[in-house]
Amino acid sequence: MIGVTTAIIQDRRIKRKDGTYSIKLRVTFNREQKYYPLNISLTPEDWEKTNIQKPRNEAKERRIYFNKIEQRAIEIIKELHPFSFQSFEKKFNQKTDRSKDVLSYMESYIKQLSKDGRSGTADSYKCASNSFSKFIKTRNRKKLQFADITPDWLKDYEKWMVDTGKSLTSTGIYLRSLRTIMNIGIEEGIISQEFYPFGKRKYQIPAGRNIKKALTLADIKKIVTYEPTTEPEQRARDLWIFSYLCNGANIKDIARLQYKNIDSKKITFVRAKTERTTKQDLKPIMVVLLPEIHAIIDRWGAKPALPETYVFELLKKTDTPDQILAKVRQATKTINKYMKRIANHLELDINLTTYTARHSFATVLKRSGAPTEFISESLGHKDLRTTENYLDSFEDNVKESFQKQLLNFE
Structure with a gap:
């Protein structure tokens, strides 16, 4: 509309404690000016970098963002006949706000995870949130806004993590948590897709480079035939073998196993990891x-074998999600402790853990000629969806023939 002008300015009237000044949208009409904070503050140097002819890196990202804000304001003004500050503010403030605090959103998400009984995932998000808090403190910031999360910010965070001795695996885990919060922000209208910083030609989350070793059948035979020296060692070894033979089931799934999951021919269960994350077409694991x-x-199962009884008595029905998490972690720690001793005794050149059982299950079957599709289904993965839909499911006799290869030492 003629007579209405806009500009993005740095308000130098009030200096913040960190040496920055607020960035605002200025709208002028009939010689009256009003200022609308964008909840972004910059130092004079950063503001200058943003306004040079060819800004680079984060300055370029800021310039693009500010231009979009001003363009949106201009489009709103064009729709108003007649123009008034009140009508402009109503429409302008309806739009989404990238200045909202990411860490507050993470805290809300963590509470929801805990409420849903996903204590392990909640702990992982807490670690990520703590890491982001430490990083922004190095930049003299107290809040992490959605507007801050740019490809350059993510690269700087990755570099900071590596420089402080953290692994790329941990970096990737934390950034995947942040990506989830960003996706929630898009769903709730906090940010638009155009500001999404992840993906090709933007920022790609690093993958850990841990070398995953699997046991050979000869190594597994040594474990199976090993004579434990104590009852706790035998129980740990047997639970490790149980995991290996039961599709590499993790300890939480083994702990949750009840007698109602077992019939005369098979064990059927749903992975805890996918139970709450998969909304439909929940596919049980069959062993x-x-x-x-x-x-x-028979050796370690609870007696009497009632349908609702936990098979290995690692958990109690009255356990809270936090107690379940603690007990599963302790059981995993105990098994790993004894398996390390067994590995040393058998002179196995591998860090023998519960995860090794899962990885070895998949690798031994692959070496035995089992199709990748069967292994994917057995592990409970959602990969190879097209192939899985085509094959539907493997018959029980096919599953049995492949599983028998797990102890084929000949």
């Missing part, structure tokens, strides 16, 4: 009840 599995249940 053929091999004699060796049955023997472990």
Whole structure:
């Protein structure tokens, strides 16, 4: 509209404690000026970098963002006949706000995870949030706004993590948590897709380079035939073998296993990891009840074998999510402690853990000629969806023939 002008300015009237000044949208009409804070503050040097002819890196990102804000204001003004500050403010403030605090959103998400019983995931997000808080403190900032999360900011965070001795694996885990919060921000209208900083030609989350080792059948035979020296060592070894034979089931899934999940021929369960994250088409894991599995249940299973009883009594029905998390972690720690001793005794050149059982399950079957699709289904992965839909599911006798390869030492 003629007579209305806009500009993005740095308000130098009030200096913040960190040496920055607020960035605002200025609207002028009939010689009256009004200022609308963008909840972004910059030092005079950063503001100058933003306004040079060819800004670079974060300055360029800021320039693009400010231009979009001003363009949106201009489009609103064009729609108003007649123009008034009141009508402009109503429309302008309806728009989404990238200045909202990311860490506050993370805190809300963490509370929801805890409420849903996903204590382990909640802990992971807490670690990520703490890491981001430490990083922004190095920049003399107290809040992390959605507007701050640019490809350059993410690169700087990755560099800071590496420089402070953190692994790329941890960096990737934390940034995937941040990506989830950004996706929530898009769904709730906090930011638009055009400001999304992840993806090709933007920022790609680093993948950890941990070398994953699997055991050979010869190594597994040594573990199976090993004579434990104590009852706790035998129980740990047997639970490790149970995991290996049961599709590499993790300890939480083994702890949650109840007798109602077992019939005369198979064990059927839903992975805890996917139970709450998969909204539909929840596909249970099916394990053929091999004699060796049955023997472990007979040796260590709770008596009497009532349908609602936890098979290995690692948990109680009254346990809270936090107690379940603590007990699963302790059980994993105990198994890993004894398996490390067994590995040393057998002179196995590998860090023998519960995860090794899962990785070895998949690798041994692959080496035995099992299709990747079968292994993917057995592990409970959602990969190879097209192939899985085409094949539907493997017949029980096919599953049994492949699983028998797990102890084929010949």
